[in-house]
Amino acid sequence: MEYQIAYLNVYGNAGVLADEIQAILAGAELVDLNWQEISYDADVYLLVFEITQAAIPLKIMDVLENLEGKTILCCVTCGMALHESKDSIEYNLLPFIPDECDYRGMFFCPGQIPDSVMETVQTALDENPENQRARIMLEAFQHSMNHPDTDDLRELRRFIFVCQWGVKGAARATILGQILNAAFFAVCLFRFKTIKLKREYFIPRPQIARRLASLGVSSLISQIASVFVIAVTNNLLVSYGTTSPYGYLGRRFLEKR
Numbered sequence: 001m002e003y004q005i006a007y008l009n010v011y012g013n014a015g016v017l018a019d020e021i022q023a024i025l026a027g028a029e030l031v032d033l034n035w036q037e038i039s040y041d042a043d044v045y046l047l048v049f050e051i052t053q054a055a056i057p058l059k060i061m062d063v064l065e066n067l068e069g070k071t072i073l074c075c076v077t078c079g080m081a082l083h084e085s086k087d088s089i090e091y092n093l094l095p096f097i098p099d100e101c102d103y104r105g106m107f108f109c110p111g112q113i114p115d116s117v118m119e120t121v122q123t124a125l126d127e128n129p130e131n132q133r134a135r136i137m138l139e140a141f142q143h144s145m146n147h148p149d150t151d152d153l154r155e156l157r158r159f160i161f162v163c164q165w166g167v168k169g170a171a172r173a174t175i176l177g178q179i180l181n182a183a184f185f186a187v188c189l190f191r192f193k194t195i196k197l198k199r200e201y202f203i204p205r206p207q208i209a210r211r212l213a214s215l216g217v218s219s220l221i222s223q224i225a226s227v228f229v230i231a232v233t234n235n236l237l238v239s240y241g242t243t244s245p246y247g248y249l250g251r252r253f254l255e256k257r
Contacts, residue, residue, distance in 0.1 A: 002029075002041065002042040002043045002044070003025045003027075003028035003029070003042060003043070003044045003045075003046065004028065004029045004031060004038060004039065004042035004044070004045050004046070005018050005021050005022055005025070005028050005029065005030050005031065005046045005048065006031045006033050006038045006045060006046070006047050006048070006063060007030070007031070007032060007033060007047075007048035007049065008033040008034065008048070008049040008050065008057055008059055008060060009032070009034060009050070010050040010052050011050060011052075011079070011111060011112065011113065011114050013050050013077040013079075013111030013112060013147070013148060014048045014049050014050050014075075014077060014111075015032075016148050016153075017048045017075050017077065017107075017109075017148060017153075017156060018030060018046075018048045018075075020148075020153050020156055020157070021046055021048065021075070021156070021160060024157055024160050024161075025046075025160070028046075029042070033049075033059050033060075033063070038063060040066060040067075040070075042070070043070065043071060044070070044071040044072075044073070045063075045067055045070050045071070045072050045073070046073045046074075046075060046160075047060060047063065047064070047072065047073070047074050047075070048074075048075040048076075049074075049075075049076060049077075050076070050077050050078065050079075050111055051076055051077070051078040051079075051080075051089055052078075052079065054080070054088075054089075054092075055092070056089075056092055056093055056096060060096070061096045064096045064097060064098065065096070065098070067098055067101055068098040068099075068100045068101055069098075069100055069101060070101055070102070071101070071102040071104060072097065072101055072102065072103050072104065073104045073105065073106075073107070073159075073160070074090075074093065074105075074106040074107070075106070075107040075156065075159075076089060076106060076107065076108050076109075077108075077109055077110065077111030077147070077148060078108070078109075078110065078111055079110070079111050079112065079113040079140060079141070079144050080140045080144075086106065086108035089106070089108065090106045090108075093106065105159070107155070107156055107159040107160075109147060109148050109152040109155065109156070110143060110144045110147035110148070110152070111144060111147055111148065112144050112145060112146065112147050112148075113137075113140065113141045113144050117137075117141075118137070118138070118141045121134045121137045121138055121141070122134075122138070125138065
């Protein structure tokens with residue numbers, strides 16, 4: 001699978017995240033969107049950018065427009081993270097995500113505001129100590145100092161690791177969970193305090209088996225029918241779900257939450 005990391009620096013915070021992602025995904029191509037254009041032959045695109053005025057950068061909008069059919073992960077830093085939530089930024093981002101893509105989610109962390117910006121803010125406060133906007137900026141600056149920090153990068157690694165799993169990873173995790181469950185119950189089976197298992201208990205007896213089957217066959221048929229109905233429904237949704245106006249609107253609603 002081919003990865004491409006495209007980052008858009010403003011204050012240098014996006015570059016810190018991009019370098020960390022490249023260290024995680026050895027061999028991934030790194031593209032600085034301030035100077036380079038991305039190629040569209042990769043399978044997975046990691047878009048790293050900074051939010052400076054509560055708006056998605058135009059360059060990121062342009063890139064997203066051409067990523068139809070690709071897997072997309074977004075990593076965002078924000079100097080005003082104290083006052084801007086991940087949900088609000090992702091809400092603004094979702095309309096630019098192509099319908100036909102595999103969007104895996106967004107990582108969000110604070111990003112340091114440069115001293116040069118804060119000097120202007122401090123000057124404004126010196127002139128008018130009641131300047132509410134300047135006071136909010138100063139508070140955000142103090143909160144964002146030294147970010148992205150080691151905790152942010154640790155969370156970034158976790159985000160990248162989990163999001164690479166996708167549907168296959170979820171299936172593997174389910175299978176692994178079932179195997180561990182079976183092993184746990186097998187161990188417990190031989191540790192009963194009131195019942196001692198003997199070898200002859202594991203030899204099938206037709207008469208007892210018939211009686212047990214009469215009790216369990218209805219549940220077995222019900223489970224088989226449920227699996228069949230779910231399989232048919234899922235396949236129909238894949239083929240026809242978004243062609244329905246209700247399916248399309250439902251999908252857009254869920255994407256924007």
